Amino acid sequence: xxxxxxxxxxxxxxxxxxxxxxxxxxxxxxxxxxxxxxxxxxxxxxxxxxxxxxxxxxxxxxxxxxxxxxxxxxxxxxxxxxxxxxxxxxxxxxxxxxxxxxxxxxxxxxxxxxxxxxxxxxxxxxxxxxxxxxxxxxxxxxxxxxxxxxxxxxxxxxxxxxxxxxxxxxxxxxxxxxxxxxxxxxxxxxxxxxxxxxxxxxxxxxxxxxxxxxxxxxxxxxxxxxxxxxxxxxxxxxxxxxxxxxxxxxxxxxxxxxxxxxxxxxxxxxxxxxxxxxxxxxxxxxxxxxxxxxxxxxxxxxxxxxxxxxxxxxxxxxxxxxxxxxxxx
Amino acid sequence: xxxxxxxxxxxxxxxxxxxxxxxxxxxxxxxxxxxxxxxxxxxxxxxxxxxxxxxxxxxxxxxxxxxxxxxxxxxxxxxxxxxxxxxxxxxxxxxxxxxxxxxxxxxxxxxxxxxxxxxxxxxxxxxxxxxxxxxxxxxxxxxxxxxxxxxxxxxxxxxxxxxxxxxxxxxxxxxxxxxxxxxxxxxxxxxxxxxxxxxxxxxxxxxxxxxxxxxxxxxxxxxxxxxxxxxxxxxxxxxxxxxxxxxxxxxxxxxxxxxxxxxxxxxxxxxxxxxxxxxxx
Ligand SMILES: Nc1ncnc2c1ncn2[C@@H]1O[C@H](COP(=O)(O)OP(=O)(O)OP(=O)(O)O)[C@@H](O)[C@H]1O
Ligand SMILES: [Mg+2]
Numbered sequence: 001x002x003x004x005x006x007x008x009x010x011x012x013x014x015x016x017x018x019x020x021x022x023x024x025x026x027x028x029x030x031x032x033x034x035x036x037x038x039x040x041x042x043x044x045x046x047x048x049x050x051x052x053x054x055x056x057x058x059x060x061x062x063x064x065x066x067x068x069x070x071x072x073x074x075x076x077x078x079x080x081x082x083x084x085x086x087x088x089x090x091x092x093x094x095x096x097x098x099x100x101x102x103x104x105x106x107x108x109x110x111x112x113x114x115x116x117x118x119x120x121x122x123x124x125x126x127x128x129x130x131x132x133x134x135x136x137x138x139x140x141x142x143x144x145x146x147x148x149x150x151x152x153x154x155x156x157x158x159x160x161x162x163x164x165x166x167x168x169x170x171x172x173x174x175x176x177x178x179x180x181x182x183x184x185x186x187x188x189x190x191x192x193x194x195x196x197x198x199x200x201x202x203x204x205x206x207x208x209x210x211x212x213x214x215x216x217x218x219x220x221x222x223x224x225x226x227x228x229x230x231x232x233x234x235x236x237x238x239x240x241x242x243x244x245x246x247x248x249x250x251x252x253x254x255x256x257x258x259x260x261x262x263x264x265x266x267x268x269x270x271x272x273x274x275x276x277x278x279x280x281x282x283x284x285x286x287x288x289x290x291x292x293x294x295x296x297x298x299x300x301x302x303x304x305x306x307x308x309x310x311x312x313x314x315x316x317x318x319x320x321x322x323x324x325x326x327x328x329x
Numbered sequence: 330x331x332x333x334x335x336x337x338x339x340x341x342x343x344x345x346x347x348x349x350x351x352x353x354x355x356x357x358x359x360x361x362x363x364x365x366x367x368x369x370x371x372x373x374x375x376x377x378x379x380x381x382x383x384x385x386x387x388x389x390x391x392x393x394x395x396x397x398x399x400x401x402x403x404x405x406x407x408x409x410x411x412x413x414x415x416x417x418x419x420x421x422x423x424x425x426x427x428x429x430x431x432x433x434x435x436x437x438x439x440x441x442x443x444x445x446x447x448x449x450x451x452x453x454x455x456x457x458x459x460x461x462x463x464x465x466x467x468x469x470x471x472x473x474x475x476x477x478x479x480x481x482x483x484x485x486x487x488x489x490x491x492x493x494x495x496x497x498x499x500x501x502x503x504x505x506x507x508x509x510x511x512x513x514x515x516x517x518x519x520x521x522x523x524x525x526x527x528x529x530x531x532x533x534x535x536x537x538x539x540x541x542x543x544x545x546x547x548x549x550x551x552x553x554x555x556x557x558x559x560x561x562x563x564x565x566x567x568x569x570x571x572x573x574x575x576x577x578x579x580x581x582x583x584x585x586x587x588x589x590x591x592x593x594x595x596x597x598x599x600x601x602x603x604x605x606x607x608x609x610x
Binding site: 052072 | 508525
């Protein structure tokens, strides 16, 4: 069964088209990540799914039912917001219980579900605290707990980690992944961070300017991008683009460039990043283009040094003038 | 280093307190003069206006006059009813209109906001004649309802303007979380948004309270009857064209300060609690 199905969803604010003919499906139990640059319409799409905005046209189906005219609370979804959006006047327990109370669940069900969620997210010690008395990470866990207690058919996450620091982000990412494994509920997760997308997703939806650019499993998109935008968006450091003959552009991933005396590209090192495990060197080519080369392990290179870079043509991608991929024949 | 900071801190503290105390003394001086003189004989008021009442000059004659003359308790009650009910309406309807303007996209939204804001710039007294005609036509002359309606209309523009500005700053995500959790729009308004704009509500209340309490114009024109006199209007009987009963005027004024003070204390406590309560994030 499909947990979520969007058919030709459009959204306009006044005269600006924010979403243009979005069609996609989320299978039962699937973890789908919407990724794209800032302002491409990810949050708007999530809000349309949640029912916080009405779609201008198109159909939204959740678990097989058309929900275009169903109120957010009745759609069987739960949402986690970037700013946590906890109720400031309620303690942690009441924050989690509110939705169940509104749905007239019995006290024993409410207790049971809150206890279950608080155990799952290690919130037992904080149940009587107000949001103002919690750290950022704890607040985000409460926000997730508030979603979990509802036993929704579909979870919606809008950039839930972007207010957390790097270490906490990694931890919470793992927590969300394990939550998904244990609940086996479908999740839609919005982020502009391609690392989050690659590490969490069963399926990635790449959006640009309100359009779907490509849908697929992370490695499928990484290895087989449909166009220059997807190729450049996924992967860090991002893909190098070099002008080849005519209007054709050559795309090479940084890890596929290597230092070799017999290489095709000459240039000067302008920056070196030593990360311990990897070394990234940024090189300005004689043609004026700048490329990044990712070397495994630790290497000694100096800024100003002349280097020769080589690559395997089988590992390169070709893009035409409009950015579409030219498939090797 | 640390002693230097401590010293400059101490200097700052002293300077700040000196300024604040000076200001407080200046602001409270008229009130103080009214209070002490209301407790003195008429002669003592004119001989030494700034002296504290002593055994010789102490007198409650002003308060006795006030208690005897007219129905001061009724005037009190009228002023209280008019002020409290008007403030309630201003805050309730002002907040509701502000919520609609800040939260919902509808045709004519900004036009409506502009129209409501226009009332801030046009003094309501310009319309006195028309208002009086309207009150006569509806038979509301000499009722407290007339005053309440006028004061509510007078207070709404600024209330809507200030509150909608504050409501725009309430987190969109918080309201949406409420919607997803099944709260109705009313519950979102009353339970999520209003508590968060409480400082703004208190500000609006304080700004509106004093002019309503002190107003002489509309009570004189719309409700001069004995039954509906407000305190300010009632006190006027002691101010004559030729003789003024200063003992009674000062006593009436002293009494009039009290309820306003109580209301102010209630709102200012709200104001401070609002400021210090936990933020959303
Ligand atoms: N209420 C609105 N009225 C008009 N335009 C809007 C409205 N909400 C969003 N937009 C526009 O829609 C576009 C998409 O916004 P959206 O918030 O969905 O972006 P996003 O992909 O979530 O970006 P980010 O990564 O920065 O959160 C933006 O250009 C924004 O200006
Ligand atoms: Mg967004």
